[in-house]
Amino acid sequence: MAKNNGRKKGKASLKQILRLMILVLILLILFTALVLYREFGLTFGLYRKNRESSSQTLEIRSRDLERLYTAEVVWDLVFPHDFFPDPRDWEIYQAKLRTRHPLDPEEWALDRFRRLCEETGFKPEPGDTKFFVLRVVVKGGYDFSENGGFTLPGNPKALVRWDHDTLVITPPVVKILSVRVEDPRREEYKFPDVPLSPDKLRLITAHVSRAAEEKALQWGLLEEARANGEKLLTRMFNDAGIDKLRFE
Amino acid sequence: MRKSRPLFSPFLLFPLMGALFLFLATGCTDTPPPPPQEELERKVRTLLELPTYEQNYREVIYLGEQASFLSIPTRDLRLLFSLDITVEAGIDLRDSFRIAPRGWQQLTITLPEPRILSLDADEGSIRQYFIKEWGLGAGFGRLDLYDEINAVKERVRREAVERGILEKARENAETLLRQMFLMAGFESVQFRTER
Numbered sequence: 087m088a089k090n091n092g093r094k095k096g097k098a099s100l101k102q103i104l105r106l107m108i109l110v111l112i113l114l115i116l117f118t119a120l121v122l123y124r125e126f127g128l129t130f131g132l133y134r135k136n137r138e139s140s141s142q143t144l145e146i147r148s149r150d151l152e153r154l155y156t157a158e159v160v161w162d163l164v165f166p167h168d169f170f171p172d173p174r175d176w177e178i179y180q181a182k183l184r185t186r187h188p189l190d191p192e193e194w195a196l197d198r199f200r201r202l203c204e205e206t207g208f209k210p211e212p213g214d215t216k217f218f219v220l221r222v223v224v225k226g227g228y229d230f231s232e233n234g235g236f237t238l239p240g241n242p243k244a245l246v247r248w249d250h251d252t253l254v255i256t257p258p259v260v261k262i263l264s265v266r267v268e269d270p271r272r273e274e275y276k277f278p279d280v281p282l283s284p285d286k287l288r289l290i291t292a293h294v295s296r297a298a299e300e301k302a303l304q305w306g307l308l309e310e311a312r313a314n315g316e317k318l319l320t321r322m323f324n325d326a327g328i329d330k331l332r333f334e
Numbered sequence: 335m336r337k338s339r340p341l342f343s344p345f346l347l348f349p350l351m352g353a354l355f356l357f358l359a360t361g362c363t364d365t366p367p368p369p370p371q372e373e374l375e376r377k378v379r380t381l382l383e384l385p386t387y388e389q390n391y392r393e394v395i396y397l398g399e400q401a402s403f404l405s406i407p408t409r410d411l412r413l414l415f416s417l418d419i420t421v422e423a424g425i426d427l428r429d430s431f432r433i434a435p436r437g438w439q440q441l442t443i444t445l446p447e448p449r450i451l452s453l454d455a456d457e458g459s460i461r462q463y464f465i466k467e468w469g470l471g472a473g474f475g476r477l478d479l480y481d482e483i484n485a486v487k488e489r490v491r492r493e494a495v496e497r498g499i500l501e502k503a504r505e506n507a508e509t510l511l512r513q514m515f516l517m518a519g520f521e522s523v524q525f526r527t528e529r
Contacts, residue, residue, distance in 0.1 A: 291457035
């Protein structure tokens with residue numbers, strides 16, 4: 087009886103050793119497969135992946151433009167880190183939220199930023215390791231199509247008129263005419279990708295574009311655009327043989 | 335007598351190891367911290383561009399990705415969205431732009447070839463119809479979206495050129511400059527294109 091029990095026990099432990107060996111073998115195979123997949127992309131048909139994409143034009147619109155871009159601001163920034171407030175301001179804002187105190191305009195801006203982060207899957211606090219780098223280009227200059235067309239003959243707000251022997255140039259008011267977020271290319275982008283749906287991308291782009299307009303104004307885009315525009319118009323009319331010019 | 339139970343059941347182990355394999359294979363890496371501020375640039379640059387014609391393409395884009403391990407579905411991503419691609423064409427006045435008087439009240443303006451000055455996806459126009467992100471691994475990444483958007487942009491660029499955006503831009507640039515100089519009293523303005 088005891089012998090039988092011993093044999094049974096021996097068989098059981100042999101079975102366990104066998105199972106363990108099978109397990110080790112499977113793990114070894116999986117590890118080798120993993121290495122082959124990682125290093126050489128070989129999958130042996132175990133892992134299949136299928137990607138598809140398609141696109142189609144729904145509508146085309148076109149229009150004439152009468153613009154002159156004379157300056158641009160290029161802003162490279164890290165989202166969301168470049169929007170993080172001073173830690174003290176953040177604490178005051180959070181305390182006000184807890185105690186339901188009314189917020190001042192800057193705190194409302196913080197509130198909008200916090201909500202944006204929550205909606206798009208980012209943490210509005212330093213220490214969050216999710217980020218992406220993006221470039222925003224803001225262009226400023228003249229839009230000659232304003233006021234019924236600056237170059238239309240007979241328009242009282244025409245671009246140029248003669249005052250005795252002086253050509254008076256009245257250019258349109260310089261404005262921000264274009265704000266665009268550059269579309270990154272995978273082969274040129276140096277940082278890790280972040281998960282982002284098109285809807286979230288739209289929300290972030292709107293926030294960043296507004297901030298970029300403010301930055302461009304702070305950095306003197308319009309002053310530079312006006313100076314460059316006047317320089318160009320002066321050069322054009324000088325080259326045409328008109329030396330006496332005046333800007334109004 | 336109590337039946338001895340095996341330490342690891344192969345039926346339980348297989349899916350577990352498969353999942354482990356997939357988890358490792360699909361990649362799960364730590365995100366490095368963002369680049370320091372000094373690496374990033376800020377610039378105000380001079381620009382002399384005369385955009386005179388714009389085309390706007392409303393594009394619908396579908397992206398899908400399905401994956402399986404031993405024929406068991408492990409990942410299913412589907413996304414449909416639309417957005418506008420804007421193409422601006424015109425003249426870059428920094429390239430060979432010259433004005434020369436030609437006799438009494440006459441001018442000759444030399445313009446460079448018109449070109450596409452900007453080809454950009456307008457993220458503000460995005461409309462997301464649906465998104466499905468199921469299974470192992472991350473969902474759609476920002477670069478996944480731009481991979482497709484950039485491919486669409488190349489098609490749009492070709493189509494815009496085929497539809498005559500450059501000819502129209504040249505025509506409009508000449509009209510704008512001609513009107514400007516006619517208003518200044520010139521009687522005739524001729525154009526030449528520097529190739």
